[in-house]
Amino acid sequence: MSPIKIDVNDLTYKINPDLSTIDWTYVCELFDKVDWRTRVEADIEAAFRRSSWTLFIYKEDQLIAFGRTIDDGRYYAILADIIVDPDFQGNGLGKYLVNTLNEKLGDNYHFVNLTAAPGKGDFYKSLGWKKQSTCYIWPQGPKQKRLHTEPDPEEPTA
Numbered sequence: 001m002s003p004i005k006i007d008v009n010d011l012t013y014k015i016n017p018d019l020s021t022i023d024w025t026y027v028c029e030l031f032d033k034v035d036w037r038t039r040v041e042a043d044i045e046a047a048f049r050r051s052s053w054t055l056f057i058y059k060e061d062q063l064i065a066f067g068r069t070i071d072d073g074r075y076y077a078i079l080a081d082i083i084v085d086p087d088f089q090g091n092g093l094g095k096y097l098v099n100t101l102n103e104k105l106g107d108n109y110h111f112v113n114l115t116a117a118p119g120k121g122d123f124y125k126s127l128g129w130k131k132q133s134t135c136y137i138w139p140q141g142p143k144q145k146r147l148h149t150e151p152d153p154e155e156p157t158a
Helices: 024-033 041-049 093-105 121-126 142-148
Strands: 011-015 053-059 062-071 076-084 111-114
Antiparallel strands (some): 011 053, 053 062
16 A cells, blocks of 8 residues: 655644643554554553653644654663654655654764664664664563564574
């Protein structure tokens, strides 16, 4: 299915909006739509409330993309939950999210990281991001281990 083509000038961009106006049920539906781990409304709202920057993109009243940053104010910052509705991918929204959130962080940090969804690495590389060789993950389950880690030749296989 081809993405829905849109005029980016017809969109509404909300940076750090009043989070009480966000439809958290639909935010969770977008996580499901991109096949990410299921989110609980209250938990994802709490996570966004603790974020340093949030960005939501709407086409009319429909939420079609969002992202956020998490940081300690000095050393480490993370771009997180960069989500574009698959029906609207290919319109530059992911690029806009990543670039805008990164600009909001500024040059104040020693490390700015993000975790790419499987298959999205080339997208981030096209924006100038580099694959980090020293980053590790503590997998929170078999799916996360399978999707986000390299095979360990010393680990027995099932």
